Amino acid sequence: MSEATTPAGPSHGTGLRAAIDLSHKVRPGEAAIKAVLLTSAIVSVAITVGIIVTLIQPIIDFFGEVPVGDFFATEGTYAVLPLVMGTLLVTVIALLLAVPLGLGAAMYLSEYASARARRWLKPTVELLAGVPSVVYGFFALQFVTPTLLQDIIGLEVNFTNSLAAGLVLGVMVLPTIASLAEDALSAVPMSMRQGSLAMGANRMQTTLRVVFPAALSGIAAAVVLGMSRAVGETMIVALAAGAQKKFDADVLTGHQAMTGYIAQTFGGENPVGSTPYNMAFAVAGTLFVMTLILNILSMIVVRRFRQAY
Amino acid sequence: MSAASAVAAQVVTSTLASGRSKDRDLRSILFLGALWLSLFFGVIVLVALIVDTAIKGSGRFDKELVTNYASIIFPETTGFKAGIFGSIWLMVCTAILAIPLGVMAATYLEEFADTNRWWNRVIEINLQNLAAVPSIVYGLLAVAVVAIVGFDEKGVLIGGAVALALLILPVIIITTREAIRAVPQDIRQASYGLGATTWQTTWRQVLPSAVPGIATGTILGLSRAIGEAAPLIIVGLGVSVLSVPEPGIAGLSDSATSLPNQIYNLANQSRPELATAASAAIILLLVMILGMNAIAILIRNKFTRSW
Numbered sequence: 001m002s003e004a005t006t007p008a009g010p011s012h013g014t015g016l017r018a019a020i021d022l023s024h025k026v027r028p029g030e031a032a033i034k035a036v037l038l039t040s041a042i043v044s045v046a047i048t049v050g051i052i053v054t055l056i057q058p059i060i061d062f063f064g065e066v067p068v069g070d071f072f073a074t075e076g077t078y079a080v081l082p083l084v085m086g087t088l089l090v091t092v093i094a095l096l097l098a099v100p101l102g103l104g105a106a107m108y109l110s111e112y113a114s115a116r117a118r119r120w121l122k123p124t125v126e127l128l129a130g131v132p133s134v135v136y137g138f139f140a141l142q143f144v145t146p147t148l149l150q151d152i153i154g155l156e157v158n159f160t161n162s163l164a165a166g167l168v169l170g171v172m173v174l175p176t177i178a179s180l181a182e183d184a185l186s187a188v189p190m191s192m193r194q195g196s197l198a199m200g201a202n203r204m205q206t207t208l209r210v211v212f213p214a215a216l217s218g219i220a221a222a223v224v225l226g227m228s229r230a231v232g233e234t235m236i237v238a239l240a241a242g243a244q245k246k247f248d249a250d251v252l253t254g255h256q257a258m259t260g261y262i263a264q265t266f267g268g269e270n271p272v273g274s275t276p277y278n279m280a281f282a283v284a285g286t287l288f289v290m291t292l293i294l295n296i297l298s299m300i301v302v303r304r305f306r307q308a309y
Numbered sequence: 310m311s312a313a314s315a316v317a318a319q320v321v322t323s324t325l326a327s328g329r330s331k332d333r334d335l336r337s338i339l340f341l342g343a344l345w346l347s348l349f350f351g352v353i354v355l356v357a358l359i360v361d362t363a364i365k366g367s368g369r370f371d372k373e374l375v376t377n378y379a380s381i382i383f384p385e386t387t388g389f390k391a392g393i394f395g396s397i398w399l400m401v402c403t404a405i406l407a408i409p410l411g412v413m414a415a416t417y418l419e420e421f422a423d424t425n426r427w428w429n430r431v432i433e434i435n436l437q438n439l440a441a442v443p444s445i446v447y448g449l450l451a452v453a454v455v456a457i458v459g460f461d462e463k464g465v466l467i468g469g470a471v472a473l474a475l476l477i478l479p480v481i482i483i484t485t486r487e488a489i490r491a492v493p494q495d496i497r498q499a500s501y502g503l504g505a506t507t508w509q510t511t512w513r514q515v516l517p518s519a520v521p522g523i524a525t526g527t528i529l530g531l532s533r534a535i536g537e538a539a540p541l542i543i544v545g546l547g548v549s550v551l552s553v554p555e556p557g558i559a560g561l562s563d564s565a566t567s568l569p570n571q572i573y574n575l576a577n578q579s580r581p582e583l584a585t586a587a588s589a590a591i592i593l594l595l596v597m598i599l600g601m602n603a604i605a606i607l608i609r610n611k612f613t614r615s616w
Contacts, residue, residue: 034508042432054452101350105347134538204336204340229441232443
């Protein structure tokens with residue numbers, strides 16, 4: 001049945017086309033297996049639909065009780081903007097740290113390191129991404145704030161503050177940015193580097209003026225993906241950024257972030273269906289939309305500005 | 310004489326080709342130094358983290374850490390038995406739920422799907438999006454899924470396993486696809502040439518060749534799952550649990566916690582004994598995760614065939 005509707009037999013997918021055509025042969029076993037495999041692929045779409053369905057009912061309930069204006073307000077019990085502010089503060093600090101360092105690491109790995117060194121250095125950098133976020137949060141709370149910020153640098157920071165959370169978050173997204181940017185830089189063809197070197201440029205000039213611009217779309221996508229990881233990260237901000245809803249930009253004090261609010265609501269004793277419980281869903285919905293926009297943005301950047309070599 | 314000049318010529322061309330001869334001005338050296346620093350910044354932080362935590366936790370590397378349950382009354386002998394066993398259980402259940410489904414989906418997308426069909430493109434774009442959905446959102450979904458299946462209590466093992474499986478499914482699909490794509494076309498063509506069908510080719514040739522890549526991706530996915538705490542908070546895991554899930558199917562509806570959740574609970578406590586215990590537990594968790602990562606890298610470097 002499915003063989004008849006999709007002619008080409010074994011040549012679907014990446015197989016050779018038109019060379020072998022067994023489509024006239026009915027193979028019920030093959031069709032059944034294909035159907036089972038297709039079902040498991042569809043599960044991934046079902047997950048997205050499931051997320052949206054799960055979020056929508058409590059969000060409708062929430063806006064039945066709380067006016068939309070009270071949600072998108074800068075202060076009040078049900079205001080989301082202070083939480084968005086908290087998320088943006090830590091994200092900006094994280095990116096200020098992770099983008100230069102991540103790109104630097106990527107440039108070294110792609111342009112300077114030998115193939116053998118790269119084989120060991122890249123997994124080592126990626127190891128940083130393997131450290132659980134709760135460990136990073138604990139590290140921010142127990143080391144970065146008291147030892148690094150208060151004792152060594154001498155800043156007057158609160159016990160929980162956005163600065164420590166943002167810095168540690170930056171360390172966490174660094175490998176994401178470095179790894180993806182390295183892929184983008186490595187994809188630039190060797191002939192462009194050789195052309196640049198033949199014109200008398202040295203390796204720094206080649207890296208910065210030829211390879212970097214050529215890989216810009218991939219690098220931009222790496223930064224956007226790093227940003228979406230920082231926005232969605234929970235444990236670091238739940239532990240180190242505090243639980244105070246504030247709409248200001250004083251990074252020496254704590255600001256509750258969106259994910260931190262969700263974790264706090266579910267960790268506490270809020271009954272199912274109560275307004276704070278439903279608000280957590282509304283915040284999660286906002287978060288989901290934000291990361292969705294960032295992902296679509298990164299896909300558009302890659303598709304639109306990619307230069308095919 | 311001629312040999313020496315040949316060598317000299319070779320040296321000249323090799324240095325010219327890489328641009329190294331012009332690298333010796335100040336700006337280039339500063340640039341290279343900056344690149345070095347950014348590469349090693351991460352390593353320095355990792356070392357600082359491990360050393361600092363190990364020193365803080367050094368008082369608690371004892372048997373009680375593994376054999377005792379959590380205790381606020383006796384903070385100096387509080388243990389992580391519930392979390393350790395809970396995490397191992399969660400990982401096994403997550404693997405059973407996520408690996409077959411992920412590998413099957415990836416096999417369909419690589420070997421069977423016609424990329425010109427719109428629904429296959431939808432699946433494709435959807436996967437890229439799912440990989441970046443915040444982990445906490447998967448917790449919300451898991452609550453709903455588990456309620457549909459019929460487990461109403463909060464904080465049961467199966468809820469956590471569903472959340473983690475949903476979370477790592479996109480990771481497993483993406484890495485499996487890469488592994489399958491790395492198997493050269495010649496092998497498929499040779500198989501077709503001998504009269505094999507698509508499924509026979511996939512099952513007997515492509516998948517066995519892709520096993521090292523699939524194993525690497527799966528282990529990395531599981532090591533991410535074992536460190537996650539956020540979705541488990543949402544499904545209600547992590548409140549003080551003083552038991553270990555029963556082995557077998559019956560254990561699925563037992564209340565459970567995980568090692569990261571126990572650490573999270575202790576991180577906000579002011580008692581210094583609890584902070585020490587949490588530090589020791591972090592080292593334990595890191596050993597588990599870094600061990601899994603090391604195995605994955607070893608498999609990748611050792612068994613991956615270059616065709």
